[in-house]
Amino acid sequence: MHPELIKAKLRMAGYTLADVAREAKVGESAVRLALRSPSLSGERAIAKVMKKPLFELWPDRWTKDGKRIRPRYRYLYEDGVT
Structure with a gap:
């Protein structure tokens, strides 16, 4: 999610x-x-204040199962890659 959108939702x-x-x-x-x-x-x-899982706010940083995506190992977390 875009940082400005997160800030706007928090303000709202x-x-x-x-x-x-x-x-x-x-x-x-x-x-x-x-x-x-x-x-x-x-x-x-x-995420706690917004009551959202981390992966919804930062899909480029977190997987759906709560693991941090590290750029060096990003390929391990992308769907459809074996």
Whole structure:
């Protein structure tokens, strides 16, 4: 999902990134970083507030079974590749 869309959905739900960070007890920088690049604590905080699985928010970073996609091994997680 596009970072601006995530921010918009959070705002529509009445949250700021700072609110998300406080609720999850993580640094605000981790939450902000998650919008642009991998940040485990930030991604989990946003997903929890939005009540969405990680793979729905960041399909390029997470598989449906909850595994982190690492660019070096991306081919292991793509559908239809053997």
